[in-house]
Amino acid sequence: MSQSTKMPSPTVAASTPTELVTSSTVKSVLPQRLASLGTLLGLVAMVVLFGVLRPQIFLTGLNFSNILEQVAILAMIATVQTVVMVVGDFDLSVGSLASLVGVMVAQLLVAGFDPIVATAFGLGAGLLAGAVNGYLVAYLGLSAFIATLATMTAFTGLALLFSNGATVFGLPDSFIWLGQGRIGPVPVPIIVAVILVLVVWFVLSKTVIGRKWYAIGGNAEAAKLSGVNTKAVRFSAFLVSGFGAALAGIILTARLASGHPTAGDPMMLTSIAAVFLGITLSRAGSPTIGGTAVGIGILGVLSNGLNILQVNSYVQQVLTGVIIILAVSLSRLSKKTR
Amino acid sequence: MTTSPTSSAPLSAPLLDIRGLSKDYGSIRVVNDIHISVSAGTIHALLGENGAGKSTLIKMVAGVIPPDAGHLEIDGQRQQPKNVADAQALGIVALPQELTLVPGLGAAENIYLGQRQPGSLGVINHRRLERNAREQMIRLGQSIPMNTPVGELSAVQQTMVALARALARNARVLVLDEPTAALTDTETEQLFDVLRGLRAAGTSIIYVSHRLEEVFRLADAATVMRNGSLVWTKPINETTTNDVVAAMIGRSQGEIFPPRSKDEGIEVLRVTDLTGYRLRGVSIAARSGRVLGIAGLAGAGRSELLKIIAGAQKAVDGEVRIDGKVIRGNSVKRAMVAGVALVPEERRSQGLIMKESIQGNIALANLPRVSRFGVASRRRERAMATRKVAELQIKAASVRQPVEELSGGNQQKVVLAKYLEQKPRVLLLDEPTRGIDIGTKAEIYTLVRGLASQGVAVIVVSSEIPELLGIADEIAVLHQGTLTGVVPAAETDEQSILHYCYGKSN
Secondary structure: OOHHHHOOOOHHHHOOHHHHHHHHOOOOHHHHHHHHOHHHHHHHHHHHHHHHHOHHHHOOHHHHHHHHHHHHHHHHHHHHHHHHHHOOOOOOOHHHHHHHHHHHHHHHHHOOOOHHHHHHHHHHHHHHHHHHHHHHHHHOOOOHHHHHHHHHHHHHHHHHHHHOOOOEOOOOHHHHHHHHOEEOOEEHHHHHHHHHHHHHHHHHHHEHHHHHHHHHHHHHHHHHHOOOOHHHHHHHHHHHHHHHHHHHHHHHHHHHOOEOOOOOOOHHHHHHHHHHHHHOOOOOOOOOHHHHHHHHHHHHHHHHHHHHOOOOHHHHHHHHHHHHHHHHHHHHHHHHHO | OOOOOOOOOOOOOEEEEEEEEEEEEOOEEEEEEEEEEEEOOOEEEEEOOOOOOHHHHHHHHOOOOOOOEEEEEEOOEEEOOOOHHHHHHOOEEEEOOOOOOOOOOOHHHHHOOOOOOOOOOOOOOHHHHHHHHHHHHHHOOOOOOOOOOHHHOOHHHHHHHHHHHHHHOOOOEEEEEOOOOOOOHHHHHHHHHHHHHHHHOOOEEEEEOOOHHHHHHHOOEEEEEEOOEEEEEEEHHHOOHHHHHHHHHOOOOOOOOOOOOOOOOOEEEEEEEEEEOOEEEEEEEEEOOOEEEEEOOOOOOHHHHHHHHOOOOOEEEEEEEEOOEEOOOOOHHHHHHOOEEEEOOOHHHHHOOOOOEHHHHHHHOOHHHHEEOOEEOHHHHHHHHHHHHHHOOOOOOOOOOEHHHOOHHHHHHHHHHHHHOOOOOEEEEEOOOOOOOHHHHHHHHHHHHHHHHOOOEEEEEOOOHHHHHHHOOEEEEEEOOEEEEEEEHHHOOHHHHHHHHOOOOO
């Protein structure tokens, strides 16, 4: 047994393949639990590290509120991405859909539509886009990768078309409140994100449709033979992601006080990364909302802490990539042990 | 290359000697101490029912899986191939039933796939490759287009490519698993000519087939296996079809079966002229309180029949009625509401979510019973699972345990529990005892009979005819998608069922 199994640490990834094989045959419970909690320990370690390095800036209530505000919109997208990934698919179009909806809503507002009407229209467009994805994947049987890659490209094109490739300014204050306002001391985006997270958590863990989503992700054939209408249920997961992406796009536009045709795009990959980080915490290897929350926490704390340390933003990207690889390979190791 | 033979070996000495090969899967011995001698230049047939252990045996010979005991002797030298490459180096090449050719590549590329060409420095010399490939085909006495992707060749041409590949690897012992399954009659003759030619050139062939008539035309000797053990090996001219069938069947399985129903029951399920994938115009009926067995060879359409009844597969034509009411097809949900439950064939890939708990698996097929207004109750799920675990005597640490940690028999009981909780009126069981130990089998037989006596109409599909004879009241036999007979189980025997299986309707 190698030291690395007892205490997951970056050294595991550096050990040779032979050592990995040896450690994967070890059959004891404690190292497994530790490894499966590795991602959470990683988050704690990061908070401690940044706290020690810059206690007077990092460890303040204001800074934590900052982190939450920074990740709120990503959290919305990652939350609905979790649903699609529970079903065993993923949605590459969430980022560009958020951009598209943002631009559409901004144009409607500039054209003088009431913010409530514009927002409702944006959410409806999100549901429609989700329905297209869901139809392609669940009913036409395209792979989620190909279907959502195609719609992602198309949504980006539409966003550029509707905005002429430029940023749309001139949004009313009542709309901007959605992104910059506060209810009491709490920023609105955080409230929206928390509500969405709680609702999706409830649906995933307590309801019949949640059971069906997990069943399809676990074994679609067994689910079908158990009486689950696998097509309709898979379709519904994409409806959720379409709605969530639209919601995130609207809040993002309000936060930026402008509609930008590619503003939401980077959130697609980050949302998938957050879900994958969260999966490492699950014993069954399936996504959970709690896990995704930890994943978002890691990405948020990392980016905030590195900013405070004034680390070059390109280096930040490299570090983010390395951390995702570390976390996922650690959990793969612990899965092999079982 | 092959090891050099001891020069003193007489001509009649066996080329390949299988010495006591055995294999256990868990507590089940699937191949038990098999001894077979294959002489050079002979075709040796390997016969037995589904599950007799033939496939496992040839996999061990070909180096695909390691034996738990025993070894091979080649030219009198003790050998044990550790993997497929090892076996090929010893001259043993197996052709699986589904040929492993690359459909997009030409014949020459396929023949030499994975073999190093001397002096090529990693660059493929197509002209030389083709010339060599043609030479191999000439050894087979065949000529086929070298540049056509093999996926576009006929089935027999593909078999020829696979044979040429074996020859290019200096095969001295060829293992063929059902090589004629996909061939027409003319193609079969073409293949037989080639095999006879190879035999004359000194190659030994182990020939696995269900088609006894072929075996008697082609083979020099035959070995029959049953339940993993060897029954006998005889020269082909010292045996008969009846002799072989009797050896394949053996004697009856004993008294693990509960007594049959005396209840005539009432008709619950009626299937009329059902046509669909692998199924042509099948009409059968099932009665409450009775067990209907369905026999047939692999691919005869047994599972497909059950799937269509259960709404898991489309019917092109025909209808399914429960209590006289037509059930609109292709929806598992509708069939379930009508009282039909299908316990699927493959418990791992179709019956269970392996990482999910016992509780979660049972609840999945019974969500309306554990939920209210779309919200599922863990408490009710647990209560349901706990009750089922007790009823079916499922051995598990707790209802929260993932099913992947359970034994095969207990996994099968979880699958049964899922569907029994639906309280079906028509219970369809597809291979309900495959791969589980004899004790659990007996429990399942008792359970099935118990359900029938409570008024459920049960249909059991099984590849094991003795099992059907023991558990069923009537047996319906399918052959290539059509019904060839329905007989009372008490008035028939394995041999007559086999005759129906091979398409002879009396």
